[in-house]
Amino acid sequence: MAEGTDSMATALKPAGEAPGLFRFNGIGTTMLGRFADAALAPAYFSILWVTLVWIPLIPCRIYLVSHPVDAKGKADTQMYRFHARIGRADLARLRPGSMGRLLWPSFFDGLAFIVAVVLGVTALAFAIMYVIDK
Numbered sequence: 001m002a003e004g005t006d007s008m009a010t011a012l013k014p015a016g017e018a019p020g021l022f023r024f025n026g027i028g029t030t031m032l033g034r035f036a037d038a039a040l041a042p043a044y045f046s047i048l049w050v051t052l053v054w055i056p057l058i059p060c061r062i063y064l065v066s067h068p069v070d071a072k073g074k075a076d077t078q079m080y081r082f083h084a085r086i087g088r089a090d091l092a093r094l095r096p097g098s099m100g101r102l103l104w105p106s107f108f109d110g111l112a113f114i115v116a117v118v119l120g121v122t123a124l125a126f127a128i129m130y131v132i133d134k
Contacts, residue, residue: 008039011090015063015082019048026054031065031080032109033102037095042066042075043083045091047102055110062086062102 022028029050036044043066050058064084067075092099 008037008094011086011094012064012084013086015084018080018082019061019063021048021080023051023054026113027052029060031063032056032106034105035091035095035098035101037098040064045086045098045102046080047106049106051110054113056106059103059106062088062091 019029021030023030029048031046032049033047034044035046043064045062046065047062048060049056050060062085063080063082064086065080065082067077068079068081069075088099
């Protein structure tokens, strides 16, 4: 297929069965990142990640997802509807810059967790030293 005739419709593949999303103490899989394409709203692209202590380690697959809406029109952001999947190369080619907008927020989530742990341990160490010095 010629480069000019590629479109999002041909790049999107059926999502198939929804992936299992489960984390215990930050270990497991979750959806991170959000790249909204106005032509596909309210759906958006998100990456399925394998995480270890809440730190995203392995990006598995990119999905086009949305959140189910209740009778009052409120989206349930704890649940996902999986509409389609797309390859990294296809998304990067069709929507330049989209991969960075998907990946960076995921890394910042992991970095924020690491910073919070380091600050918490540091504060605990200072508190222990304060008590010991009294």
